[in-house]
Amino acid sequence: MKYVFMALLIIIVTVTACTQAPVDVTQNQDAEQQNAETKEVHIDMFDWGFNQDPVTIKKGDHVKLRITSSNGTHGIMIPGLGLSTGRIASGEEQVLEFDATEAGTFEYFCNVPCGEGHKSMRSQIIVEE
Numbered sequence: 001m002k003y004v005f006m007a008l009l010i011i012i013v014t015v016t017a018c019t020q021a022p023v024d025v026t027q028n029q030d031a032e033q034q035n036a037e038t039k040e041v042h043i044d045m046f047d048w049g050f051n052q053d054p055v056t057i058k059k060g061d062h063v064k065l066r067i068t069s070s071n072g073t074h075g076i077m078i079p080g081l082g083l084s085t086g087r088i089a090s091g092e093e094q095v096l097e098f099d100a101t102e103a104g105t106f107e108y109f110c111n112v113p114c115g116e117g118h119k120s121m122r123s124q125i126i127v128e129e
């Protein structure tokens with residue numbers, strides 16, 4: 001009886017050890033990141049406007065804004081997303097990245113006083129559901 005019990009115990013331990021595959025957490029995280037689309041948008045600023053007016057993206061996108069100036073020194077502030085660039089002179093580029101976790105309309109505008117048309121440098125980022 002004792003041997004039968006020992007044999008059963010050994011079988012149970014062996015089967016349990018062989019069937020528990022280790023859970024690879026990092027693999028699951030990689031899979032999630034690969035599912036998020038990276039949407040690259042180039043916003044070019046000039047006296048006095050933006051080439052993207054508005055910018056439309058999808059909720060869930062990972063967004064990379066490449067921001068340049070082709071004419072004048074400008075910058076971009078997006079208060080609703082807590083993002084802003086510094087001053088970007090003609091020929092320079094700065095990048096802002098964020099995850100579009102919320103649908104909605106987010107105003108953006110020039111954050112560098114750049115002359116008579118400065119106040120008209122306003123646009124929107126529209127995050128669609």
Ligand SMILES: [Cu+2]
Nearest residue numbers: 110112114118
């Ligand atoms: Cu400006």
